[in-house]
Amino acid sequence: MTTAEILKRVRRIEIKTRGLSNHIFAGEYHSAFKGRGxxxxxxxxxxxxxxxxxxxxxxxxxxxxxxxxxxxxERELTVMLLVDVSSSSLFGTQQRLKRDLITEISAVISFSASTNNDKVGVIFFSDKVEKFIPPKKGRSHILRIIRELIALEPSQNSKGTNVNAALEYLTNALKKRTITFVLSDFVSEPYDAALQLAARRHDIVGIQTYDRHDQELPAAGLIQVKDAETGEMRWLDTDDKQVRYQYGAAFEEQKKYCQTSFRKSGASLVRVRTDEDYVKVLQGFFKGR
Known part of the structure; x- marks a missing residue:
């Protein structure tokens, strides 16, 4: 993607998400997250x-x-975004890729925080921490975050997703309490211990993105599939009911682990599908707090 294309996309996302932040989320965000006293x-x-x-x-x-x-x-807060940029986020069969969904939601949260005069920072991660942007205020800072959300790619030797690494980095790098949004599909190595530790210090909100075909495999005959993170190639007979059952069962197991980990840690979890209206999902979450 060229610089001109990136800037054009940044502007398009700014127009859309800033409008949502100003006219829809400002009140909900303000009431959902309390100040320090x-x-x-x-x-x-x-x-x-x-x-x-x-x-x-x-x-x-x-x-x-x-x-x-x-x-x-005291309204001033620090908001941290932990953003999954691993290759599994580059999947989507409906309206958008998981990465596109994560980018828009991150932009909405960033502008909502900026409207409330809060600082915003980001930790980008794959199987390791890829980049850390310290928390700051201001429109130019938010636009920098959006540029990175669009353009940043995982390291060439990156394989897999490690939510654990991002949470450990958060715990070590930021000693003061933050509002932290973890945006990922959470197809990751185990992270429950790191999540419990981080949740003791920070207000953690997980936003799990997924696609309809992460959840269920369509019957499409014999197909060759590639694991986006490991590069492994396999042939699957998607007409085989047992194959489709095992695929769905693996998704449900991963979903259950995620829900259980967040519940035990006392953190919040929101799930958004790529073809869902994330505006309604986020509004419901903010109002529920």
Whole structure:
């Protein structure tokens, strides 16, 4: 992809996802993720019904009638995106590739965070951490993230997906609490221990992307398939009911592992299919918090 093509696609994604962030997600995002506490804002005169515990006795004594302290929520948060760029994300048989879905959702979250004056950072990973973008604010920073979401590819010697490596990097690199979104199909080496450790320090939200044909193999006769991450080639008789059953059973086993790992760690998990309206899915999740 040329630089001009990348910039054109960045602009197209910015227009779409920034509009969604401003008009749909701003309120839901703000209410879903709390700030780090309350900070002093100002004092004002006491009114009937105010909490007497909030009276500022020094100001009250100075003016000879009661004043109370007013506090407001500290809204500034740090949002981290852990983005799977492994080869398995380059699969999709419906409206889009899993990678395209991850890119759009990441952009929506980034603009939503930026609208709320939050910092955003990214850890790109395959079977290892590919790139770390430290958290910052500002439109130019968000556009840089989108460029990387579009253009970054895994290392040539990369094979497989390792969610564990990304979570361990997060735990070691960011000591302060963050809101962390892990965007992946979670077809990975085991990661439950790293997830539990990361969830103790950070507010973790997994966004699992999948395609209809990750879930079920169509009956299409004898076909040759290639594992996108290992390069292994195989012939499959997709008309064989047992083959299709085993394919679906492997998907369900992986799905169950993912759901169980997130539940045990206390983290949240959202599942989005490539042909689903992710806007409705994310809105439902934000409102549910």
């Amino acid at each position: 309350m900070s002093f804002s100002e004092v004002r005169e006491y009114a009937p019904g105010d909490d007497v515990k909030a009276i500022d006795w020094n100001v009250t004594a100075r003016f000879s009638h009661p004043f109370i302290k007013v506090f407001e929520e």
